[in-house]
Structures are given as structure tokens and as C-alpha cells.
Amino acid sequence: MIKTAGSVTAAKGFYAASCAAGIKYKNRTDMAMIYSDEPCEVAGTFTTNMVKAAPVLWDREVVYSGKKVQAVIVNSGIANAATGKEGLDICRQTADIAGAELGIDPDAVLIGSTGVIGMQIPIDRIKDGVVQLAKKKAATLEAGTEASKAIMTTDTVNKETAYQIELPAADGDGSVTVTIGGMSKGSGMIHPNMCTMLGYITTDAAIDKSLLQKATSEIVKDTFNMISVDGDTSTNDTLLVMANGKAGNACIAEEGAAYNTFFAALKQICEDLAIKMASDGEGATKLVTSKVLHMDTKENARILARSVIHSSLVKAMIFGKDANCGRVLCALGYAGPEFDPNTVTVTLKGEEKDVIFCENGVVLPFDEELALELLSKDAVTLVSDMHMGEEEATAWGCDLTYDYVKINGDYRT
Amino acid sequence: MIKTAGSVTAAKGFYAASCAAGIKYKNRTDMAMIYSDEPCEVAGTFTTNMVKAAPVLWDREVVYSGKKVQAVIVNSGIANAATGKEGLDICRQTADIAGAELGIDPDAVLIGSTGVIGMQIPIDRIKDGVVQLAKKKAATLEAGTEASKAIMTTDTVNKETAYQIELPAADGDGSVTVTIGGMSKGSGMIHPNMCTMLGYITTDAAIDKSLLQKATSEIVKDTFNMISVDGDTSTNDTLLVMANGKAGNACIAEEGAAYNTFFAALKQICEDLAIKMASDGEGATKLVTSKVLHMDTKENARILARSVIHSSLVKAMIFGKDANCGRVLCALGYAGPEFDPNTVTVTLKGEEKDVIFCENGVVLPFDEELALELLSKDAVTLVSDMHMGEEEATAWGCDLTYDYVKINGDYRT
Numbered sequence: 001m002i003k004t005a006g007s008v009t010a011a012k013g014f015y016a017a018s019c020a021a022g023i024k025y026k027n028r029t030d031m032a033m034i035y036s037d038e039p040c041e042v043a044g045t046f047t048t049n050m051v052k053a054a055p056v057l058w059d060r061e062v063v064y065s066g067k068k069v070q071a072v073i074v075n076s077g078i079a080n081a082a083t084g085k086e087g088l089d090i091c092r093q094t095a096d097i098a099g100a101e102l103g104i105d106p107d108a109v110l111i112g113s114t115g116v117i118g119m120q121i122p123i124d125r126i127k128d129g130v131v132q133l134a135k136k137k138a139a140t141l142e143a144g145t146e147a148s149k150a151i152m153t154t155d156t157v158n159k160e161t162a163y164q165i166e167l168p169a170a171d172g173d174g175s176v177t178v179t180i181g182g183m184s185k186g187s188g189m190i191h192p193n194m195c196t197m198l199g200y201i202t203t204d205a206a207i208d209k210s211l212l213q214k215a216t217s218e219i220v221k222d223t224f225n226m227i228s229v230d231g232d233t234s235t236n237d238t239l240l241v242m243a244n245g246k247a248g249n250a251c252i253a254e255e256g257a258a259y260n261t262f263f264a265a266l267k268q269i270c271e272d273l274a275i276k277m278a279s280d281g282e283g284a285t286k287l288v289t290s291k292v293l294h295m296d297t298k299e300n301a302r303i304l305a306r307s308v309i310h311s312s313l314v315k316a317m318i319f320g321k322d323a324n325c326g327r328v329l330c331a332l333g334y335a336g337p338e339f340d341p342n343t344v345t346v347t348l349k350g351e352e353k354d355v356i357f358c359e360n361g362v363v364l365p366f367d368e369e370l371a372l373e374l375l376s377k378d379a380v381t382l383v384s385d386m387h388m389g390e391e392e393a394t395a396w397g398c399d400l401t402y403d404y405v406k407i408n409g410d411y412r413t
Numbered sequence: 414m415i416k417t418a419g420s421v422t423a424a425k426g427f428y429a430a431s432c433a434a435g436i437k438y439k440n441r442t443d444m445a446m447i448y449s450d451e452p453c454e455v456a457g458t459f460t461t462n463m464v465k466a467a468p469v470l471w472d473r474e475v476v477y478s479g480k481k482v483q484a485v486i487v488n489s490g491i492a493n494a495a496t497g498k499e500g501l502d503i504c505r506q507t508a509d510i511a512g513a514e515l516g517i518d519p520d521a522v523l524i525g526s527t528g529v530i531g532m533q534i535p536i537d538r539i540k541d542g543v544v545q546l547a548k549k550k551a552a553t554l555e556a557g558t559e560a561s562k563a564i565m566t567t568d569t570v571n572k573e574t575a576y577q578i579e580l581p582a583a584d585g586d587g588s589v590t591v592t593i594g595g596m597s598k599g600s601g602m603i604h605p606n607m608c609t610m611l612g613y614i615t616t617d618a619a620i621d622k623s624l625l626q627k628a629t630s631e632i633v634k635d636t637f638n639m640i641s642v643d644g645d646t647s648t649n650d651t652l653l654v655m656a657n658g659k660a661g662n663a664c665i666a667e668e669g670a671a672y673n674t675f676f677a678a679l680k681q682i683c684e685d686l687a688i689k690m691a692s693d694g695e696g697a698t699k700l701v702t703s704k705v706l707h708m709d710t711k712e713n714a715r716i717l718a719r720s721v722i723h724s725s726l727v728k729a730m731i732f733g734k735d736a737n738c739g740r741v742l743c744a745l746g747y748a749g750p751e752f753d754p755n756t757v758t759v760t761l762k763g764e765e766k767d768v769i770f771c772e773n774g775v776v777l778p779f780d781e782e783l784a785l786e787l788l789s790k791d792a793v794t795l796v797s798d799m800h801m802g803e804e805e806a807t808a809w810g811c812d813l814t815y816d817y818v819k820i821n822g823d824y825r826t
Contacts, residue, residue: 316822
């Protein structure tokens with residue numbers, strides 16, 4: 001697996017476009033398109049929130065129908081959630097116009113929205129936007145980058161990543177290069193359950209739909225579902241993975257070496273994007289990584305790791321560079337899984353030397369100067385060793401800052 | 414039931430004292446004692462955090478032993494959590510010295526601590542403090558008020574309440590006045606599970622221990638367990654209710670009219686203290702009340718009501734007076750219980766006129782001026798009508814402010 005440039009247009013046959021449709025934001029792009037010149041197998045995971053935005057309901061139907069897809073239309077500014085029948089109708093009309101402009105079946109069009117909940121999207125602006133996007137679409141890396149910028153809301157940086165792997169060729173003659181690339185956006189209402197806010201991944205791999213869905217569903221558990229900015233699971237969480245088969249690899253139709261190679265690259269893409277989202281959480285100044293080691297089950301390890309990065313008190317202490325390590329123990333303790341508090345070791349990781357906060361459940365005197373130095377870095381890693389088994393998990397979050405409060409005290413206006 | 418003055422010394426036979434023992438804070442009181450001149454039945458509920466502070470382990474043993482108790486010693490500044498065997502030994506020594514000074518069995522002494530996790534309490538200062546407390550104890554209302562101040566940490570106001578009820582007299586001759594009074598402290602790491610941070614309630618009622626425990630356990634579900642400041646369930650949560658029987662009422666030995674009267678008063682005390690804790694949450698400028706109406710089960714109603722006041726995004730929007738009502742719907746949606754999003758009505762309550770944010774799951778245009786006016790008040794009430802059944806629940810929280818981040822970014826130092 002090697003890192004390569006670009007995002008959703010890195011793989012063969014994928015095009016992207018962006019435009020300023022004036023949905024809600026002024027003076028910036030707010031609509032993006034991804035288009036594949038070949039129909040794609042698609043896998044998706046969606047929010048578990050009972051209140052699902054209209055585009056989530058639309059995409060679920062398309063993905064679960066088993067049909068191939070060819071395009072995604074995304075807007076930022078308005079989430080099209082809590083919008084009732086009118087909201088669903090806007091999805092229908094968006095797909096119709098995109099289908100007409102691109103010359104494809106409207107049911108091959110996926111839709112994504114992100115922004116304020118409870119406002120209706122002006123459909124005329126969407127329609128004008130789709131016409132522009134269809135005309136502007138390009139297979140360049142730059143077009144992908146611009147698309148990743150158009151889907152941002154309070155994000156401060158766009159999020160893209162891409163990798164290449166070698167897989168056996170379809171014609172049996174050696175191997176071919178397969179590319180996977182993706183983009184995503186955060187950065188508030190981030191506590192994904194089944195999937196994250198908006199993430200779009202494209203690949204030119206040939207792979208069965210069922211295996212693509214299996215890989216996607218498994219991978220989100222250890223990537224997007226392991227980040228939290230504010231504990232609020234969005235109404236719009238959507239991850240879509242589209243595979244158009246243009247790389248020319250022998251179609252991945254069963255688990256085995258090729259599937260494993262593809263799985264590892266897709267997981268790396270998801271992990272890259274998830275970490276970018278965590279570190280760009282609203283108001284964040286630091287990426288916080290919480291590792292849990294030696295837990296009894298994988299799921300318990302995940303729950304404990306997430307509890308630490310989810311704790312407002314841990315997040316505020318990291319912002320304040322205050323080594324108030326009892327809060328980490330406390331967050332492990334109320335997470336749910338049973339453990340013996342008398343065997344827990346909590347460590348603040350350093351590049352050369354660690355700070356052991358607590359050993360066997362007892363907080364020890366520690367090197368305050370080194371702790372301050374490590375807490376002053378852009379990335380802070382806390383390791384909780386439960387000494388109970390062989391399972392481990394990692395979660396990613398950010399600090400809780402004045403700017404988080406500022407951003408969310410006045411988001412709508 | 415009538416409201417009366419005072420707190421833990423309002424009931425007959427109860428004494429209180431406070432002193433500045435210099436445990437960690439300077440220039441303020443930081444130790445409190447409650448003492449009853451008669452042995453008391455005691456009920457208690459404690460944190461469900463796997464990491465339990467030493468005084469929680471101590472109190473659980475005393476309460477579960479079935480023995481009567483006569484005193485509580487509380488310190489603020491250091492929580493005596495994550496302190497291992499040394500921490501438990503400090504409880505033992507504290508009980509020993511209190512028993513000796515008060516002339517009672519050390520096992521009749523309950524202990525409470527609140528403050529920083531992971532520091533050892535200087536036992537010599539505790540011992541000096543206990544000697545002072547035993548000398549100073551008084552049955553005045555003022556002594557109770559001073560005790561409620563000594564247990565504060567980041568609280569900005571002390572929390573006390575008391576009520577009186579009439580119950581049948583023990584001698585069968587009419588009724589007697591029974592008093593119940595309590596004090597508690599918040600105000601961070603507040604997301605009680607089974608009980609709140611520290612709460613102490615005293616009554617001169619005569620009541621069986623098992624009924625006292627039954628009432629206490631039931632009441633916390635709708636009072637202390639329904640508040641949240643930051644979602645962090647503390648290692649030290651403790652609620653103790655002590656009944657010394659000095660009012661002269663016929664001992665409440667079964668459920669019935671007298672039990673119901675006592676239950677209602679105890680519930681009112683717990684609700685008063687819980688609301689005081691929520692409105693004095695760290696950095697809070699407002700009390701936020703979340704009512705859920707017409708839900709299918711009581712527990713589901715509680716979960717939904719809590720989810721709204723627990724959401725960082727709802728809390729930040731209330732601080733910013735931004736009527737971003739989709740966040741309320743979102744918080745209901747990820748709480749867990751199933752519901753039909755198309756039947757939900759969310760209302761911002763006004764004294765004369767309400768603002769209907771959303772009806773049948775769709776956000777409607779609303780009177781922005783009135784919404785701003787209602788969001789500018791010291792208390793904000795959000796009502797979510799699920800239209801699914803007959804159960805309801807209320808939860809209390811506060812807004813998320815710059816000061817919360819400030820307080821918790823630099824608490825230890």
C-alpha cells in the first residue's frame with residue numbers, strides 16, 4: 001500500500017466538480033458532485049439517529065436496492081433534516097435533474113446534505129447548481145480537492161486521502177494498480193454511530209457489492225465510529241464507497257489475499273479521514289488519541305477508549321494542559337464495562353519518555369514538567385492498560401475549547 | 414407539606430459544624446460534620462462508576478451493614494479517589510477519631526470527600542479538623558448552612574432545603590410535625606447514576622430502614638439521576654438520608670398514607686437540591702429543563718429527557734440564545750428509544766405564549782423575537798411531546814459556557 005495524491009478523483013474514471021450555488025453560504029462553494037463514467041457497486045453506512053435527514057433516507061433506498069450508482073450530489077449549508085415530505089421531494093427533484101444532465105438513471109444518483117437542521121433547501125438553487133456541476137466535472141485531482149472544500153461547514157481544513165495497492169489482473173497477466181481515494185467533512189455533531197458525518201470514497205477496484213459492504217461495515221467500527229467531537233450523533237451521517245472496476249483487477253468475489261489487501265487500504269483511508277475529522281473538531285486545538293490495551297473483549301475496549309475522548313472533563317483538561325489524570329480513570333469507570341480499578345495503568349505517551357499517571361488504580365506522583373511538555377503538543381495520546389485480556393482499541397477526539405462554545409452558541413445565524 | 418427554613422439541622426436532634434482544616438483550599442471552610450444525638454436509620458445510594466472513591470466504599474459497607482449511624486464527616490478539596498489502600502485507611506482513621514471525639518462507635522460514622530481525584534488527604538489535618546468539628550457542633554440552622562458551604566468545590570452557591578409534614582403521632586394522639594432537610598454540592602463531574610455527587614438529608618421521622626431505602630432509591634431516579642452538567646459520572650457520588658425518629662411520629666413500617674406523605678416530602682427535597690445543582694453547574698448561566706411528554710415507557714421518557722440536557726450542542730445553543738431547534742430533535746433521535754420522528758412536537762415554553770419549534774417532526778417558521786426573549790431568561794424549558802403514550806419525565810441541566818471550559822481547563826492548580 002502506498003500513499004498517493006488526491007481524493008475522490010484519484011481512481012480511474014471518477015470526476016468531480018464544485019460550485020457556489022448560494023444555498024445558504026455567501027462567497028464560497030457549497031455544492032459538489034462525484035461522477036463515475038462507469039456504473040459503480042456501492043456500499044454505505046448511515047446514521048442510527050431515529051431522526052434521519054431526507055438524503056439519508058434517499059441514499060439508504062438506493063444502496064439497499066442493489067442497483068449500481070454513478071453520481072453523488074452534495075450540498076453544504078442546510079442539512080435537509082426535519083423537513084418532512086418537502087425535504088424528500090427535494091431529493092427526488094435533485095436526482096431527476098442530475099440524471100437528466102448526466103444522462104443517467106435518476107436512481108443512480110446519491111445525495112448528501114450537511115448544515116443547519118430544520119430549514120428547507122431552495123430547490124431552484126440546487127437545480128442551477130446541478131446544471132453547473134454537470135458542465136464543470138473533471139477527472140483532475142484538483143477537481144476532487146475543490147469538491148472536498150465545497151462540502152465543508154465549520155471545518156477549518158478540507159479532508160482528503162488516497163492510497164494505491166497492487167491486485168491480480170483480470171486477464172491473469174500479473175498485477176494492476178488499484179487506487180482508493182476519499183474525502184470527508186466534520187466537524188461538529190460528530191459522534192458517529194454506524195458511520196460518520198459525510199464521507200465519500202471512490203475506487204477503481206472491481207469488487208462484489210456484498211464484499212464491499214462487508215468491508216465497509218467492519219471498517220467503520222474501528223475508524224469513523226471511534227471518533228467523537230461532541231457526543232452528538234448527527235441526523236445526516238453517511239459514508240458511501242463506490243467501486244467502478246476500471247482498474248482492471250480480477251473482481252474480488254471472495255475473501256482472501258486480494259480482499260485483505262483491499263480491506264487494509266480501505267481501512268487506512270477511513271482511519272486517515274477519521275483522524276482528520278477528530279483533529280479538526282469544532283474549536284479544537286489538539287488531536288487526542290485514547291488507546292485501551294489488554295481488555296477482555298474488543299467491544300469493551302472500544303467503549304472504554306471512546307469514553308475517555310468523549311469526557312468533557314478530560315477534553316477541557318487537555319485544552320488547559322492540566323494533568324488532572326484522575327479524570328481519565330473516572331471516564332473509564334463510568335463507561336459501562338466491568339473491570340478491576342486496582343489493575344489499571346494510565347500513561348501519557350511521550351516520544352522518548354512517558355508519564356505514568358496511575359498504576360494499579362492509584363495516582364502516583366509524576367514529572368509535572370514533562371507532563372506539561374507532552375500536553376502542550378498538537379497531539380496528545382493517553383494509554384489505559386486494563387491488564388485484563390488481549391483486546392485493544394483506539395479512539396480519536398479533540399480538546400474542548402472556548403471556540404467550541406463560541407461556534408455552537410451562534411451557529412445558525 | 415410546607416417549606417421551612419434551614420437544611421440538615423432543621424430536623425430535631427441534628428447538629429452540624431464546619432471548620433477550615435486546610436486540606437487543600439486556603440482561607441475557607443473545607444470540613445463539615447452532621448451529628449444526631451440519637452442513632453439514625455440510614456439509606457444511601459452511591460456512584461455506579463467502576464472506580465469508587467474510598468469514602469464511597471466505606472459508606473456502602475456501613476449502610477449495607479444495617480447498623481444505625483450517628484455522624485457524617487465530609488471534606489472538600491480532595492476526593493480521596495484513586496488512592497488505593499492508603500485512601501481506605503484514611504477513612505478508617507477518620508471514623509476512629511470521630512468516634513472517640515463524639516463518644517460513639519466508629520462504625521456509626523459515615524464519610525464523604527469531594528475534590529481532586531488522585532491526591533492523598535493529609536490525615537493530620539483531618540484529625541485536627543474532626544476535633545474542632547466535635548467541639549463546635551450546634552443544632553442551629555446557621556450551623557447547617559455553614560456546613561453546606563464547607564462542602565462546596567466549584568459551586569457558586571450553597572444548596573439547602575427543608576420541608577415539614579404532619580404525620581400520625583406515635584402515642585395515637587393526633588399528629589406531630591416531621592421535618593426533613595438536606596444539603597448537597599455540585600457542580601462539575603455531574604451526571605449522577607444512582608445518586609448525585611454529595612447529598613445529605615436528615616429527618617426526625619421514625620421510619621423503617623427498608624422503607625427509607627426504598628423511598629430513597631425510587632426518588633433518585635426522578636431527581637438526582639435526572640440532572641447532568643457535563644455527562645461525567647463521578648467516582649464519589651453519594652446520597653445519604655438519616656432518620657433519627659425524634660419527631661415522635663408513629664414509626665412508618667409499611668406503605669400507606671404516612672409513607673406517601675413522607676415520600677412526597679423527601680422527593681421534593683431531592684428535586685429542590687437536584688435543580689439547585691443543575692442551575693449551579695460549572696460555568697452555567699441558565700437552568701435548562703427538558704420535559705418529555707406522552708412517551709411509551711417511563712424509562713424511555715427519562716432517557717429522552719436526559720439526552721436533550723446532555724447534548725453539548727443544545728447546551729451551547731442555549732448559552733448563545735440561538736434557537737437552533739433541530740438540535741433538540743437530533744438529541745432525541747440518538748438517545749436510543751425508538752419513536753416515529755414524524756409525530757414529535759418540540760416547544761420552547763413561555764409564561765404566556767410558547768414557541769412551537771417543530772410539529773410532526775418538521776421544523777416550522779417561528780417567532781424569532783419571542784424565541785430570543787425566552788432564551789434570554791435565567792430558566793429555559795424545552796418540551797418534547799412524542800405522542801406515543803402516557804409516560805412523562807423531566808430532566809434538568811445547564812448551558813455550556815466559556816466558563817465551563819475555563820474552570821475545567823485549570824481545576825487542579
